[in-house]
Amino acid sequence: MIGSALKLLRDELSTYVISNKRPDDTTIENKDIILHNISLMEGESQGELSNKIVITLVNTEEESTLKNGSHILRTLNGVKYVEPPVFLNLYILISATLGQETDAYELALQRLSLVIQFFQAKKSFTIKNSPFSSIASDTNISQEDKDEVRLNVELYTLTFEQINHLWGSLGGKQVPFAMYKIRLVKIDEKTSIVAPVIEEIENRESQIN
Template structure:
């Protein structure tokens, strides 16, 4: 589910950028800015990278989910609503710094013009994804510095987004709730 959400956002950004810039290849890639050994991967050069910075549970949605059936009610496990925090970073050679900023600006413009991705925008959205809402998030210099320090890489021009309402739904029944019945008195002598 997480991969599908990021791939969908990357495809949306690529479509937007390709309509404005003549390119032979995808410029936006879902990729980590550093490999596990701390080196920037070669395949990430001259790309706009889309990667996860954090995942959290959305605590605003707390409704119980019941379904009435003939023999009473069935309680289903609540869907898990996630917020995904992503970075969009321009990883270009220093000689192409202004081009990096241009591509990052186009990515921001795309998500400003269409911050909601749903079936009205993308008809063939992957199963399990109903709607993604992208909000730009403010990050202070310390937070940005901490993130890039944790990643072990050099700072890249980047913007931070919160992707709301990624919902994971389980299919199983948690419990059956049987209706209360009227007690029947015993008539024994």
């Protein structure tokens, strides 16, 4: 579901950016808003990541307030013992990388502004309110999982020390970026142990007497 959640955001963001880009910004298309590891920017993938809007997952965090769910699910045939789902918060880095244009930095800032505008106007995402996402037609995802997709996106502000550490750990030169926190991505393995309904209780103590 992590990949599906990020694909949903990418598809919606791509449509917005392309629809609202500067008229003279002819160097970016839908395919240029990508999910990729920005740390590869200084390596062999530099050409592949140049002049793009790159979405990178940099951290995952369990939502502690939803950690202690029930292990018992009651059914008509008894009860099922299941592990409660894990709810994750995802931290994504959205980077506007530079191209070869003379105003490349200005273009990157303008694209980053569009990213921030998009998430300012739309903070909650589901399959139903995301018409441009390809996830709705993905047959590899069950309808139940699609119905449960609910992502809440908020801008996450880093300190200068955290920014320095982040880009240092990524091993690349800093480009215009914004960090976002996505709540809540549900991870649920559909396995369980079935136990029958208890229909009779035997009192061994009364039998001994």
